Amino acid sequence: MNKYILASSVSLLTIAAFSSANAQSAARSGEQATRVDEIIVTAQRREQASQDVGVSLSVVGGEQLDEKGISVVNDLENAVPNMEVDSQFGGGQPQFRIRGIGAREYSSNNASTVGIYVDEVAHPYTVTTQGAMFDIARLEVLRGPQGTLYGRNTTGGAVNIITNAPTADFRAGFNAEYGTFDRYKVEGYVSGQIAPNLLGRLAAVTEQGGAWQYHRDTGEKLGDLNKTAIRGRLTWDVSETITADLSATYSIDKSDGRGFRLLGPYTVSGNSVTYPKDTAWRITGWGISPEMAAVAGVGLNAKPFRDNDGFDISARIKADLGWADLTSITAYQTFSRSEFNDWDSTRFNESNVFFYNDIDVFAQELRLSSNGDGPFNWMIGAHYADESIDGGFYTNFRGNPNLINTGYGQSVSAFGIFTHNSYQVNERLNLIAGLRWETEERTLDSSGTVVAPNPPPAPQSYDTDLNEVSGRLGLEYKLTDDALFYASVARGVKSGGFTTYNATSATPFKPEIVIAYEAGIKSDLFDRRLRLNGALFYYDYKDQQVQGLEYDRITGRLGKITNVPKSHIYGGEIELTWVPLDGLTISQNLGYKTGEYDEYNAIDGAKTDAANPKDGPWDIIITNDRSGERLSFPKMNYGGSVSYDLDMAGWELRAETNYNYRDELYSVSSSSIIDAYWLWNANFSVSPAGSNWRAGLWVRNMFNTYYEETRNGFNGSARPTTSPSQGRTYGVRLSMNF
Template sequence: MQRLLLGASVAVLTAAALPASAQTQTASQTASVDDVIVTAQRRSESSQKVAVALTVVSGETLDDRNIQTVNDLENTVPSLEVDSQLGGSQPQFRIRGVGLTDYAANNTSTVGIYVDEVAYPYGVMTQGLLYDIARIEVLRGPQGTLYGRNTTGGAVSVITNAPTDHVAAGLNLSYGSYDAAKMEAYVSGPVVDTLTARLSVAAESGGAWQYNRDTGESLGDKDTKAARLRLTWRPSAQTDVDLNLHYSRDESDGRGLRLITTPFTAGGGRVYPIDTDHRITGWGISPYFAQLIGASPNAKPFRDNEGKGVSLRLNQDLNWATLTAIASYETFDRNEFNDWDATASNEAGTFFFNDIDTSSQEVRLASPAGGRVQWLAGVYHANESVDGGFYSDFSEAKSLAFWMSTTYGQKVETTGVFGNVDYRLTDRLTLVGGLRYEDETRELNNFKTEVLAPTPSVRATTSKSQEMGEWTGKLGVEYTLSDDILTYANVSRGVKSGGFTTYNSGLPDQLEPFKFEELIAYETGLKSSFFQRKLQFNAAAFYYDYRDQQLQGILYTRTGRVGRMINVPKSHIQGAEIEAVWRPLPNLTVTQALAYKYGEYDEFFFVNSAATEAARDKVTGEYNTIVYSDRAGERLPFPKWDYKGSIAYDWRMGDWGVEAQTNYAFRDEKFSTSANSIIDSFWLVNAGLTVRPMDGNYALGVYVNNLTDDYSEESRNRFISASTGSPNPPRTWGVRLSYRY
């Protein structure tokens, strides 16, 4: 913390010491914080008038901070963590400690992810979305009375740039460390009088920052492509129709893991020491497994994922209300090879193959803006299917020595009816109420775990079903102390559907469905502006009563351990956040965000991993004693503290404008239940410098990510024997060019 405060002080003092000519501004420039218009409550309004905990990240901020994937959002948004489980391509979202950790593809996210109002229910579908973005709105707490899907953690709403009514074009190019290159481009404008269009494309290549400890071969090259076409048709002043067609392809290398704990003895007796260089990794693939998954016999971890989708949105002004209707279809094909033991030994090679199809329809009616009563009513329906599974290579694992397959088909049908009312009782006091009913049927069909070789056998087969019919809602009160100060308090109930564990299985207990989780949230907050709106200060405090929390747990057998999704009967989370934006000068902007959260199990009797591991037979490696204990009072496994901030200063030097900015983030330590170890806290500091001609339409920039070259991990795991961590990249740098027409 001291070095961050020192850095911030130096930046501010340096700005103050600049010559007067650098700080001279035109009369039209002011030092007030910009007003941000959002649609978090399904109507356009200032973010400071939205009485919920909300963070908005603009498209410009995404560019300035080099935020390229949804994972990078955690370094900007308070109380948000986004980790890719075990180095794979499947992000796991957690807001205020509420989030699902699961490496399988069939269970939906606890945090709702939306792109242009279309839900992306499965985490693996959310990669490759962040190009040509207008803004991202992150809401904390249960959502359901305004959104199509019901969530317990919150919502991340991505809004892409819309077609323009004038001709516009843009190009962003960047090149950096390890031959990393990226291109983004768009062209937008009118096609005919009533039709506008916007075509956006993006591509990435290179960036292989990891290397094989045995061969020196590089790992980590990106190979992604994406395109989006938006068409907006306005046949009349009362009607607009938006068509969104999009495509993405990811053929990148996978993320390599790093050996992090006691020396690992692989098949064949080779002993691997703990890795000391965090760029080191390793991998291997057996001839049989390569043939099984259709890969090269020298394959390294890879992805071959493809997403396609289309959505159609109608907005119709009916005078007495606005009708919004949205229909969408999304498909995602996942083919991904990961090496989870991070060595040339074939102890834990895994290949995922999934075909995900989702279709949804949403219809809403919303009252006209400005009335004393603001209301919204809607209905949502979705059908989802997830087919596929994964292959596992345990051919050199102790006590296993075989190849396995897990396959399944899953069908989900969801219908939700929701409504929300804001009633302005007086000019200062507003009452809020919302209600939702959700009905869901979830089926797991033809689940099968089998040994493929050397001796084929079926370990488990089953078909399961699960139903949920639940009411959720919200009650709140808002009070405006002045034009610049809004206070609020609310209580809300959210639920997140249950599901099925689809791991390699041979235990009946592992195949039982896990239940839906319920969260009752109590929250109070403040939104305010001071000093002629030069300082914007927001704060929120919350308490969560958590029932049947979904958790990635473990089961032990005599010869090993297996994963299973479980429910914690009762737990709680409490915390607070503050966010501030300060513009003491028209050309100086400082942002700060600090969040604290702490949670405990209140009722939880489960396996004690530490005691069970300690009782393991040191000669045979078998678990002769499986220890259970009362886990009530133990801390929930998420970071207590996170701190994010930025400093940006711009000035004029002759005919050029210059902007220097730095952004930084701190994430506290957290406990990894799957690895039974602590992931250390870490700092991330980034910096950039951009210059542009005052009368030109292009800009040149340089940037550095992880300026201090600190080591950090996003997740840990122990799969069979090897204990591994998924490291974040070291220090990288780059140059970029942008052009606007």
């Protein structure tokens, strides 16, 4: 760890010294060049400077995505404090956590603790978010419960993805990069006026190649990307008071899946083959049974793969009524998931899974908001969603040669009414109050888990509902013209749901509730050369949803999402941006969190198994008191970036490095510790002064750090496997605008 701290210090000192030495030769661009930029956000459904918003908020600009190596929403964890995003067990199902609040599951049917929005349209199922990251204006990450401003209610926070809008003047451009393992990415757009009062924008991206893993037995490569997406946007000024924004996005992902590594020697079930522990970083293995290949519709030579596609369409209509603004958002999403993963990392069929899902979501939102300049700003809204998700997965598990299928059909109907209001008491004090009422019905039809060749039993129907009130009370107080203090208490609610994997019972788990207390300061110092923001929080958690166990009297142990009666989390964040010299920008962020169970009697699987006959029935259930046990998430992350822009001899040069440290994590699935790690990226680009093109070099994971995302203990805790992340890659980039 010391070498990374030293490297960070050397980078800062070197760039600072270089910039100081060249300050006289740099072409000054005015007073604004030595100030932190003002960022306009729409986190509260209206345009505001980010420093005037009394919530914990991080913003990543669209132009920063390539520099920070953000190509999917998952990569935000390396740029935002107290945020983690895991692709569960190397698959295409991401799970988001903010300030320790978030799930760890690989099925696709349950709501996320973090709301994901693309141009104000909610994506309630996170598997659908993997193709949204192109032609982006900015990303806004809000920490803490949300519900008085957004279409859906969440306990963890919200990620707002804002895409680039059509422009009145003609513009076009592209960004292309090529790198290690023959990976390339090309993104382009064209934008301008189509007809009087009608603007349009068309953007597309494709990402190909990059196979970096190989099969230990055959040498076959794994890891090629094959992702393409296209988005069209129209802005139509229907009249002087009505504007309509239409958007449609189609994405397809036929990429290879992630290969796993063996963390220890592995003996194949019922076979004399024993694999040694994997030592080579890129090594992996896979295989598919004839039965699995048949249901997946692939050949016996199939690699781990994804075959997903999605289509989103939305219409946002805004009308100025004179006394208020009326906004209507109508959206429809459809998504198909087909995904094969090999979790045992061998050519044998010890832990193989094929996921299949069809998702359809219709949503309608209406908002009425004030548009005057008075001290009272108000907004009331209503949101309706109708969702269906059909699917499940087939599995081959160790010790069972037969194909196992767990299928289900789920429907969701949700309706919420919400309001968000603020009152400016005087020049310094602003009071905030928000309230939400929500009702929801979830129904699941399933025959449970069926082992071939047994016929499926008659499906059973399960129901769970939600009728909850949530809200927020807060204040914003201007300590000075450039310093804002804020404090709030909020109640957030996340839906209950169903465990849909390896279960003969789909009895629902309950909603979880968070009471969040937060206080923070936002400040611009030294003539806005230094921006320093910080926040502290305490969360009182009720019925926290966690991975646990349940026992069926006949079939025995079941993995299941359960509820912890009481727990708590506390911590904070610090974010700093400093412009000490013309062209030099230093950004740093630090997040810390910890928590523990306050009341939790959990089933002890080992003791329960030992207390019952090997083949059942399982009548004796033994629990242990886990009160006082620390919650399982990384305690700390630290990140930042250093960039320097220089004009010299008719050329514009930019050098940038960014880095992130993430603390160790306890893997519940494998009962082991995933080590802490540092990641470093670097970029250098150059362009003739005033030209329309720019060329650059980039390197990601600069120090070739080995790090893991998740571990899989389904083969037994003595035989866990892990999904490694990619090592150092490097390449070139060319950007051009017309």
